[in-house]
Amino acid sequence: MVTRGFSGRGNRAPEVQDRLPPGQFLESGFPVLSAGPTPRIRTEDWTFTLKDGVRPVKSWNWVEFHELPQTKMTRDIHCVTTWSKFDTFWEGVLVDDILADAGLEAPTEYTLAHSYDGYTTNVPTADLVSGKAMVATRYAGQPITADHGGPARLLVPHLYFWKSAKWLNGLQFTQKEELGFWELRGYHRYGDPWREQRYTDD
């Protein structure tokens, strides 16, 4: 359905459009969206815990976490609210390297990410390993600010950005797929921007 009088200002250049999933537009800023107050976590109080079910496998404090191999990643990101941002630059620790340091092979197909504010989001384990995802501690060459999820956030850039949980404090392998905060509230369980999986039934 063509909208009367609408031509749209969006950039139609193929090099832009080819990188934009359906329904997305290119944003130059970095909007902040979160469901509650911003938790303020001091790095000296920060810990990250890997769990297999209810069993904690290993925890790292801020210093220990930075002794793990550090990886850089430049990726396009896509928010379900329809903005996308190109070439965002992140530094952190690959989930692969976290698992290796814990001496753990991914034990189940499902992972639930946990955050300091009680937020959760589910991601298939396969989408976190093989260099696809990291726990990021730096954005654009600086520590991640609190409103963008600092000290550390999950980065799963190939899924809608609500999967990249802010204020991350743990990853938990689960036997079954357990839905997270937004996935229980109408958003898609997987969230592939290229298939426009925004809402539960998409």
Place this chain on the structure above:
Amino acid sequence: MRWRTGTITDIVKRSPTVSSFFFSTPEFLPFVAGQHVAVRLTAPDGYRAQRSYSIASAPETTDRLELAIERLDDGEVSPFFHDVAEVGDEFELSAPLGGYFVWRFADPGPILMIAGGAGIVPFMSMARHRALNGSDVPMLLLFSARTRRDLLFRDELLELSARSNGFELVTTLTRETDAPAGVLTGRIDAATIERALSTLPSKPARTFICGSNPFVENAATHLVDAGVSASGISTERYGV
């Protein structure tokens, strides 16, 4: 997502930068106060743009859907609504969205709502929902706007608070020093939050904050500092 056609039946200017667009749809889509709707526009070459707007009408008002849209000058869709859209134009509308920033009158109170500018929109739906159900749940709306002309829905809100059945309105203007009687001046600070909390019969069971990200950060920080549990605070941030 199934898209449905919505036809503009009326446009009402609410403030210098915000107008209400009333839509009729072939079938009424039930929603909960606080939810939003995505609107999709399509250009002749197939280019599409989609944005979400909060619903201002109450869930009980089933014959028309009111979306209040703020004009963002560098935006792509909101200037189109303000400059081009007319009564009779058709748009694609999503189902009502958002299962978190919502309130039902049977939910426990008291309720504290804090709005910055156009962030008032979902609270209009909540306040109207409360009134239409004859609810006496204590509800306080703290409304911050730049100038008195930016206090959209002010007359209706004053009428609701004049009913003296538990709905209270506190307004503050950030860019006026000479505010009308009963209106505060200045940004929301610790004292404003203290005053708002003391107006309620007990600590809020739920607090909603809606506005720009800096506005929400500021209000949420003062609330947490005042001892309100972060887990009871829900935020909606207007980024783009």
